[in-house]
Amino acid sequence: MVSLGSVFGLLLLVIVRASRSAGIGFRFASYIDNYMVLQKEPSGAVIWGFGTPGATVTVTLCQGQCQGQDTIMKKVTSVNAPSNTWMVVLDPMKPGGPFEVMAQQTLGAMNLTLKVHDVLFGDVWLCSGQSNMQMTVLQVFNASKEFSDAAAYQSVRIFSVSLVQAEEELEDLDNVDLSWSKPTAGNLGHGNFTYMSAVCWLFGRYLYDTLQYPIGLVSSSWGGTPIEVWSSRRTLKACGVPNTRDERVLQPEIKPVRNECKSEGSLCPLGRFVPLPSVTRPVTHSVLWNAMIHPLCNMTLKGVVWYQGENNANYNRDLYSCMFPALIDDWRQTFHYGSQGQTERFFPFGFVQLSSYVSTNMSDYGFPEIRWHQTADFGFVPNLKMPNTFMAVAMDLCDRDSPFGSIHPRDKQTVAYRLHLGARALAYGETNLTFQGPLPKKIELLAHNGLLNLMYDQEIQVQRQDNKSFEISCCNDHQCKWLPAPVNSFSTKTLLLGVNACLGTVVGVRYAWTTWPCDYKQCAIYHPSSTLPAPPFIAVITQQVPRLRTGASGASLQGQLL
Secondary structure, eight states, X not given: OOOHHHHHHHHHHHHHHHHHHHTOSSEEOTTOOTTOEEEOTTSOOEEEEEOOTTOEEEEEEEESSOSSTTEEEEEEEEOBTTTTEEEEEOOOOOSEEEEEEEEEEEETTEEEEEEEEEEEEEEEEEEEESHHHHOBGGGSTTHHHHHHHGGGOTTEEEEEEOOOOOSSOOSSOSOEEEEEEOOOHHHHSSSTTSSSBHHHHHHHHHHHHHHOSOEEEEEEEOTTOOGGGGSOHHHHHHTTOOOOTTSOOOOOOOOOOGGGOSSXXXXXXXXXXXXXXXXXXXXXXXXXXXXXXGGGTTSOOSXXXXXXXXXXXXXXXXXXXXXXXXXXXXXXXXXXXXXXXXXXXXXXXXXXXXXXXXXXXXXXXXXXXXXXXXXXXXXXXXXXXXXXXXXXXXXXXXXXXXXXXXXXXXXXXXHHHHHHHHHHHHTSOOOSOOOSOOOEEEEXXXXXXXXXXXXESSOOEEOOOOSSSEEEEEEETTEEEEEEOOEEEEOSSEEEEEOTTOSXXXXXXXXXXXXXXXXXXXXXXXXXTTOOBOOOEEEEEETTEEOEEEETTEEEEOOOOO
C-alpha cells in the first residue's frame, strides 16, 4: 500500500519539475546564483530568468547590498510570451566586487523580489569535453597541495553542470551538480570524474596568478563521449556526418599491457584501471549540446577550453577535421547571439591535443590521426580554418601507472599551464611569450647527401636522438612504406635526418606519429627555454619541395595524411 505522503511527495516533485521546465514562476536562470562571476568589460553581462508574461522586471546592481544609496545601475524589461523569459544586459563593469544583483517583478499590485549576493566581475571561461576534462582535482598528482593552495584563490569561482541528455535544445539547465562556489577541498575533489574539473580549475588558477582579478569557471563535461554528442544537428549535417542517432557509438579499444596484468591470460583486466561512474554514456548525437551547452548560451563568456577526442579515435575519425572546426564556429555563433552580441563572435577557443595511452597495437594510428585532425590537418593553430584558437600539446605527459588507466594521465598541472600560456597570448594579447613548441617551416631533401633538412620556426632542443621519432615515407615500384629516419645532426634551428634507408623515393616525413610517442617529458624535440614540446606533424614532399603554408605565427608546415 502506498502512503498518501509518498503520493503527495511524488506529485510535488512532478509539479516543481514541470514548473521549472516551463518557466512558471519568477526566478533567475539556473546558473545565476550567489558567488557567481559575471563577464567584465568591455562586454556586458547578461542577467535573465523566467517570470509571468506581461510583468515588468527591474534588475538592480548594487555595491555590497541593495540598500538605497548603493545602487550602481538599473535595467528594466518585461517578461516575454510564450517563452516566459526576461533578459537584461548590464553596462560593462570593471573587474572586482562583491556586488548584489536584485530582480523585482511587478504585475499590478503583485511584487516579487530575487537577490543573489557576493557577485564578482571578471573573466568567465567554459570548460568542456570528455573524461580527461572531467577528472577532478582529487585525481591529479599532488592533490593535497592543490586543496591547501585553494584558500588563496577565493576570487576564482567554480560551477559544474549535471550530466543530462536531451533530444531537443533546452532553454535552461535541467540540473546543476555544483552551484557557483568558492573553491574548497570538498568541491574541488568531490570524487572521481565528478567535480571540479582539474584542468578547468588549474587553468583558471594560472590565469588568476597572471591577471589578478576574478575568474569564473563553468565545467560541463562527460567522460566517454564523442564529439558528435556535443555538436548541434546543423553542425553534423554540414560535415556530412551519418545520422546515427539511435546507433551505439563504438568506443576506442583500450587493451591492457603485460605489466598491467596479474596473469598472462588474454582476458586479463587492467590491474590499475578504475572505471568511470556507472552512468549510461550518451550515444545519441547532439544530446549534450542540447542539455549541457545550449542552456548556457545566454551567458557572456571570455572563452572556452576543450579536452576531447579519445572517443573519436575509432568513430567518425576521418570526419573530425571537419566536425571540430565546425563545432567551434557553431558554439561561437550561438553564444554570440544568445548573449545579445556580448560574447565576442570569434571568442578564444583553446584545446588540449590528445595525450597518450598504453596500447599493444603498434599499427593503431587512431590517436596520432585525431591529434592531426584536431588542428584541421594543419599541424598548428591558429590557422585558416581555426582562427583565434590555441592548443596545449600533451603527448609527452603520459602516465603508464595511472590508477585510472593510462588513458587518464594525472599530470593535469602541466596541461593547464600550457593551455594558459596559449590563452595569455591569444585571448589576452601578451607579446614576447612563447606559447607553442617549434614546428618546421621549411623542409629540403638533400638526396645527394642522403639527408632531409628540417628548418624550424623557433630554436630547438634535441632532447633525445633515436631512430623512432622521425619516419620517412619511402616509395619504390608503386609501393610505399614508413621507415625510421635517425637524427644525423642538429643546430639551433635545424635538424638533419638520415634517409639512406630509403632505396626509392622519399615522398613524406612525419614526427611522433604513434599513440605513445615518448615517455614522460622525454619526446625528441622541445623549445629550449619554455620546455614546450614540438607538436606531431606529417608532410608530403613533392618534387623534393614540401607544401608550406604561412600561419599566424609565421611560416609553418601543412601536410596531408598519407
